[in-house]
Amino acid sequence: MALNPFRRLITQRAQSINLIKLEQEQPIHEVDPCYLSFSIDISLIIGGQWWEGSNGSSRGLGTNRVPPLALEHPKLSLYVEHLKPAYLRVGGSEADTIHYFCSQELPHEKEPELSEAIWNRLLDFIKQHQLKFMFTFKYGAFDRKQHGKWNGSDSAALLQHALDRGVNIDVCELGNELNAYWAFHGLSAQPRTKQLVLDYQRFINQVRLLSPSSRIAGPGSAFWPYLGETIKYLSNITPGFLEQLEGQLDIVDWHYYPFQSQRSPIRTRTARIEKLLDQRSLEDFERFSEQLERYRKRHQPQAELWTGESGSAQCGGQPKLSDRFASSFWWADQLGRGAKLRQKVMIRQSLIGGDYGLIQRESLKPNPDFWVSWLWKRLMGQQVYQVSCQNPDLIVYCHGGHKQNRMTLLIINMTNKPHRLKFQSFGSPKKRYEISADSLTSKKVLINGVLPKFRKGKVRLKDFPKLPKLDLVAPYSINFWTFADLESEDDMLFGDDAV
Numbered sequence: 001m002a003l004n005p006f007r008r009l010i011t012q013r014a015q016s017i018n019l020i021k022l023e024q025e026q027p028i029h030e031v032d033p034c035y036l037s038f039s040i041d042i043s044l045i046i047g048g049q050w051w052e053g054s055n056g057s058s059r060g061l062g063t064n065r066v067p068p069l070a071l072e073h074p075k076l077s078l079y080v081e082h083l084k085p086a087y088l089r090v091g092g093s094e095a096d097t098i099h100y101f102c103s104q105e106l107p108h109e110k111e112p113e114l115s116e117a118i119w120n121r122l123l124d125f126i127k128q129h130q131l132k133f134m135f136t137f138k139y140g141a142f143d144r145k146q147h148g149k150w151n152g153s154d155s156a157a158l159l160q161h162a163l164d165r166g167v168n169i170d171v172c173e174l175g176n177e178l179n180a181y182w183a184f185h186g187l188s189a190q191p192r193t194k195q196l197v198l199d200y201q202r203f204i205n206q207v208r209l210l211s212p213s214s215r216i217a218g219p220g221s222a223f224w225p226y227l228g229e230t231i232k233y234l235s236n237i238t239p240g241f242l243e244q245l246e247g248q249l250d251i252v253d254w255h256y257y258p259f260q261s262q263r264s265p266i267r268t269r270t271a272r273i274e275k276l277l278d279q280r281s282l283e284d285f286e287r288f289s290e291q292l293e294r295y296r297k298r299h300q301p302q303a304e305l306w307t308g309e310s311g312s313a314q315c316g317g318q319p320k321l322s323d324r325f326a327s328s329f330w331w332a333d334q335l336g337r338g339a340k341l342r343q344k345v346m347i348r349q350s351l352i353g354g355d356y357g358l359i360q361r362e363s364l365k366p367n368p369d370f371w372v373s374w375l376w377k378r379l380m381g382q383q384v385y386q387v388s389c390q391n392p393d394l395i396v397y398c399h400g401g402h403k404q405n406r407m408t409l410l411i412i413n414m415t416n417k418p419h420r421l422k423f424q425s426f427g428s429p430k431k432r433y434e435i436s437a438d439s440l441t442s443k444k445v446l447i448n449g450v451l452p453k454f455r456k457g458k459v460r461l462k463d464f465p466k467l468p469k470l471d472l473v474a475p476y477s478i479n480f481w482t483f484a485d486l487e488s489e490d491d492m493l494f495g496d497d498a499v
Contacts (some may be wrong), residue, residue, distance in 0.1 A: 060315075090134070194244065
């Protein structure tokens with residue numbers, strides 16, 4: 001397929017040259033090798049309530065029942081292999097209403113079940129792909145009389161079963177978005193901080209006893225755009241929880257969606273294309289992340305900070321928008337912004353399913369965000385550097401490359417204007433990879449002007465043509481530009497004009 005002719009049309013229109021500067025030679029942070037990770041919702045694993053085709057939601061769930069996900073499908077395995085290494089998180093709203101096959105209690109009416117066969121298939125999937133495993137254990141205390149008296153016998157049995165099958169649950173957490181119980185299960189279900197701390201302490205002690213190598217994450221609080229944890233005296237539990245918890249956490253994690261879909265009963269920023277392309281929509285993530293970092297430092301300084309769940313829009317994503325190119329800008333930004341803010345891991349909701357999935361559940365075709373993730377995995381290393389850009393229209397992040405003495409710039413242009421660039425202190429410019437599309441609502445993206453495709457199960461960086469040697473960032477584009485030989489202190493221009 002020919003290169004995108006749109007690039008030739010806009011080449012001459014960018015006049016001023018904008019400087020991007022490496023602020024210091026030493027990295028400011030190092031992310032986990034599995035920084036970009038992903039989830040599969042427990043509803044898809046067991047065949048529960050899910051989002052595609054749902055017009056609304058019920059207790060944080062979609063209204064359509066789906067069959068259990070075919071984890072053994074070769075296409076799904078292919079995509080997973082291209083996104084390794086990674087944590088697989090299995091959680092979601094139905095994690096708190098589920099019945100475990102190993103429980104000694106009888107299931108309640110209409111309670112979904114995690115059967116032994118499905119649990120074993122999930123464990124085999126994790127072993128097959130050598131994924132790290134994060135699991136949300138059932139809290140399920142929806143009556144205030146139960147709070148502070150959590151009984152973890154069924155969780156202990158499930159954990160022991162995984163160990164007996166040769167799978168270590170690398171990260172254990174209790175309950176899904178415990179601070180949002182009021183929204184999903186009613187006001188009387190919302191646990192108070194003091195009682196939740198008692199329950200979490202029992203959970204920590206149990207996991208430490210049965211599986212000492214497992215790490216503990218919490219509290220996994222949901223934050224809403226603009227509002228944060230919303231109702232201060234009811235659901236703003238994170239600071240008090242971290243302060244009062246006697247047992248030490250290994251991970252302080254939180255959940256954040258920058259937008260809400262029209263299915264969501266509570267909307268503070270509805271997903272619309274003009275919002276997706278507004279830089280101001282990205283700023284709340286930074287504000288809340290810095291707030292959580294202060295809590296972590298003060299109360300759980302030994303712990304890492306993770307985004308334990310994030311997608312484009314709550315309640316399954318926005319139909320005909322979350323699976324389009326316009327929705328890739330927030331994802332590219334949040335990956336770069338989260339690393340700059342010293343988070344260790346970013347877990348994407350979800351690998352598959354919903355309008356926000358990296359992969360479409362029924363067709364098993366990749367959505368645009370899959371290709372952003374694919375390029376990130378290949379080009380952005382663990383070391384995070386501080387950079388600056390003269391032009392506020394451009395969003396810029398920098399990581400070390402996967403090879404020694406390499407750097408990669410992530411350059412995001414959410415405007416309809418091209419921009420010329422020059423660089424200071426990065427070294428010699430090398431290859432560039434540009435993600436664009438024929439339209440903002442396209443379901444397909446181009447990398448360096450061509451459609452990315454798997455050939456015999458493989459897609460490689462060398463499959464894409466070299467871009468012309470220009471110092472140009474195209475309108476509405478996500479760019480990964482690589483550099484080598486970090487010894488030059490001179491300004492560097494791409495192309496024949498390099499000095």
